[in-house]
Amino acid sequence: MDHARRIFSEYNAWLQSKSSLEPKALRIKAGFDLDFIHQECRLGLIRLWGEIQESDEYTLHLKMNDLEHEEFSLTPLENGFEIAGGSKNALLYGVYRFLNRLATGESMEKIHEHSAPKVDYRIINHWDNMDGHIERGYAGNSFFFLNNKFDYDQERIKNYARLMASIGINGICINNVNVNKVSAGLIAEPLLTDMAELAALFRPFGIRLLVSVHFDAPMIVGGLTTSDPLDAGVKEFWKAQSAIVYDKIPDFLGYLVKADSEFRGGPEAFGRTQADGANTIAAAVAPFGGLVFWRCFVYNCQQDWRDAQTDRPMAAYKHFQPLDGTFDQNVILQIKNGPVDFQTREPVSPLFSNLKNTREAIEFQIAQEYTGQQIDLYSLAVQWEEILAAEVDKGKQLKSLFGQEIVAVTAVTNTGNNMNWTGNILAQCNLYAFGRMAWNPELTAKELIREWIQITFETDAHGRQTIEEMLLTSRGIYESYTAPLGIGFMVNPSNHYGPNVDGYEFSHWGTYHRASSDAIGVDRTSKGTGFTLQYPESLQRMYDHIESCPEELLLFFHRVRYDYKMKDGRTLLQYIYDSHFEGAQQAEALLQSWETLENRVPQEVFNSVKARLQLQLLNAREWRDQVNTYFYRKTGIDDEKGRKIYM
Numbered sequence: 001m002d003h004a005r006r007i008f009s010e011y012n013a014w015l016q017s018k019s020s021l022e023p024k025a026l027r028i029k030a031g032f033d034l035d036f037i038h039q040e041c042r043l044g045l046i047r048l049w050g051e052i053q054e055s056d057e058y059t060l061h062l063k064m065n066d067l068e069h070e071e072f073s074l075t076p077l078e079n080g081f082e083i084a085g086g087s088k089n090a091l092l093y094g095v096y097r098f099l100n101r102l103a104t105g106e107s108m109e110k111i112h113e114h115s116a117p118k119v120d121y122r123i124i125n126h127w128d129n130m131d132g133h134i135e136r137g138y139a140g141n142s143f144f145f146l147n148n149k150f151d152y153d154q155e156r157i158k159n160y161a162r163l164m165a166s167i168g169i170n171g172i173c174i175n176n177v178n179v180n181k182v183s184a185g186l187i188a189e190p191l192l193t194d195m196a197e198l199a200a201l202f203r204p205f206g207i208r209l210l211v212s213v214h215f216d217a218p219m220i221v222g223g224l225t226t227s228d229p230l231d232a233g234v235k236e237f238w239k240a241q242s243a244i245v246y247d248k249i250p251d252f253l254g255y256l257v258k259a260d261s262e263f264r265g266g267p268e269a270f271g272r273t274q275a276d277g278a279n280t281i282a283a284a285v286a287p288f289g290g291l292v293f294w295r296c297f298v299y300n301c302q303q304d305w306r307d308a309q310t311d312r313p314m315a316a317y318k319h320f321q322p323l324d325g326t327f328d329q330n331v332i333l334q335i336k337n338g339p340v341d342f343q344t345r346e347p348v349s350p351l352f353s354n355l356k357n358t359r360e361a362i363e364f365q366i367a368q369e370y371t372g373q374q375i376d377l378y379s380l381a382v383q384w385e386e387i388l389a390a391e392v393d394k395g396k397q398l399k400s401l402f403g404q405e406i407v408a409v410t411a412v413t414n415t416g417n418n419m420n421w422t423g424n425i426l427a428q429c430n431l432y433a434f435g436r437m438a439w440n441p442e443l444t445a446k447e448l449i450r451e452w453i454q455i456t457f458e459t460d461a462h463g464r465q466t467i468e469e470m471l472l473t474s475r476g477i478y479e480s481y482t483a484p485l486g487i488g489f490m491v492n493p494s495n496h497y498g499p500n501v502d503g504y505e506f507s508h509w510g511t512y513h514r515a516s517s518d519a520i521g522v523d524r525t526s527k528g529t530g531f532t533l534q535y536p537e538s539l540q541r542m543y544d545h546i547e548s549c550p551e552e553l554l555l556f557f558h559r560v561r562y563d564y565k566m567k568d569g570r571t572l573l574q575y576i577y578d579s580h581f582e583g584a585q586q587a588e589a590l591l592q593s594w595e596t597l598e599n600r601v602p603q604e605v606f607n608s609v610k611a612r613l614q615l616q617l618l619n620a621r622e623w624r625d626q627v628n629t630y631f632y633r634k635t636g637i638d639d640e641k642g643r644k645i646y647m
């Protein structure tokens with residue numbers, strides 16, 4: 001573990017020492033008992049500045065005042081600095097932000113900030129299984145569990161809690177949404193006591209735990225014969241069990257539930273609605289102030305590919321929109337950002353436009369399941385910025401719903417027990433950006449990427465600029481050599497890495513591109529499957545008409561002939577060829593850019609990122625060749641530029 005700590009302190013994005021900062025004499029003053037915050041602040045400053053000497057020369061004042069619960073302010077004073085906050089948690093955020101800004105190289109005198117989060121709940125979802133394996137994990141195994149037990153290093157957990165609190169995270173769900181018979185027992189003894197011990201490690205950092213629960217817990221844990229949410233015994237089970245949970249962990253945040261989804265049990269199995277299911281569980285935690293995060297990722301995963309009427313992106317809306325207004329106050333519907341499944345390009349889920357009387361959480365995926373698996377470089381901040389700016393209704397952007405209908409921002413994390421947390425160190429930037437954007441959705445990808453680079457790498461201007469450019473362009477590059485224009489998927493089934501154009505074409509998952517010899521895509525307009533009708537009228541019109549549909553989403557909404565003329569006059573087919581040739585070329589350029597950083601970043605970092613970029617290049621070439629060959633075989637039409645397409 002010493003090694004872990006060393007790596008953490010050397011490379012982590014938040015508390016790394018900066019040789020450029022002059023050590024200053026400083027003392028910390030607070031008029032009340034703030035031991036923990038005081039200690040956090042000292043710790044950060046020690047790492048930033050070397051030794052802190054007690055002296056009157058410069059004083060750091062920590063002050064609790066009447067700001068909001070999580071609001072803080074940073075103010076330079078004559079011969080000192082003031083960090084004020086509306087609560088201990090707020091002060092802690094203030095301290096971390098202060099340290100963060102110092103770590104970017106700013107001088108104290110210039111640090112003025114007043115900040116409060118837009119949403120109350122900023123939550124990380126772990127997809128950790130209790131056997132230690134992480135579903136869609138690309139940075140090693142769980143640092144919570146092993147062999148169906150809690151198994152962790154306390155110091156590492158504290159480091160993790162600090163890392164999360166420093167970017168504003170205040171809730172962590174520790175286990176996979178796909179709950180199995182073992183993890184179903186987390187809400188009961190003996191596991192509950194262990195969970196309470198873990199909760200205690202997170203508590204000083206202002207982080208409350210959640211747990212994914214099994215909808216069939218009444219049967220699995222309670223030994224009942226049904227999980228019907230309207231059954232009196234089932235209601236009683238949830239109440240009694242939740243009382244036990246809250247007795248052990250009074251500040252427990254609540255439950256996350258994946259029901260009626262991908263072979264999970266749910267209320268529909270008993271002829272009940274999603275609201276029946278959610279409300280029964282919510283009523284059980286309500287007396288303790290608990291919440292139920294109820295996922296909307298509900299669709300038919302046993303679709304017949306011959307069935308062209310069923311259209312997977314329509315499913316969540318169909319299940320949940322008619323129930324708007326019927327969910328209890330402590331139910332939060334957790335909606336994936338797009339209507340399909342964390343692809344490189346999707347429109348925003350229409351549920352965000354049309355749930356007016358229901359509290360919502362938006363769910364992102366920091367784990368790069370479909371976006372390169374922490375091998376290929378992919379800056380999610382770039383994509384999130386676009387998503388947050390997307391229109392949901394009458395010119396209103398998605399982010400304007402934050403703090404209104406959207407009360408929580410959640411994400412599937414990309415961490416594991418790899419020493420640097422995320423495997424690919426550059427993937428740390430996604431984790432960092434998530435927390436900062438969840439707190440303040442107005443932040444741009446560019447700002448966040450820049451911040452992260454400054455606090456992570458001690459390098460020169462060339463180094464910083466190169467990494468910034470690599471990250472900023474990475475999403476576009478990945479998109480162009482994989483499945484652009486919103487067509488999505490075309491990945492290898494199951495593991496979701498690498499190309500397989502028809503991999504999902506005849507399967508039951510509902511994700512089809514339906515390529516023929518003259519056209520590709522699903523017509524999702526009001527004349528097709530009718531998906532666009534789930535949006536407010538102005539958006540529906542925009543997506544319905546091929547001329548006004550954003551070109552980057554062309555194949556999400558339309559079935560298009562290969563000879564269709566794109567905005568710049570190229571045919572769709574030529575666009576596909578160009579995109580894949582250029583994407584692979586750019587992947588090569590990423591590697592070349594990184595190679596200029598040898599001796600500008602620590603050798604270990606240089607080598608490990610380089611190895612990944614080499615794999616990315618192989619992947620990009622494979623995508624290029626498989627996709628281009630596929631469409632060449634379908635159409636028999638040559639690339640206008642005569643580049644190599646295999647037969």
Ligand code: GCU
Pocket residue numbers: 135136177178258262297341369
């Ligand atoms: C995706 C992913 C699954 C996951 C599911 C979910 O389909 O591949 O591993 O369980 O999303 O979000 O529930």
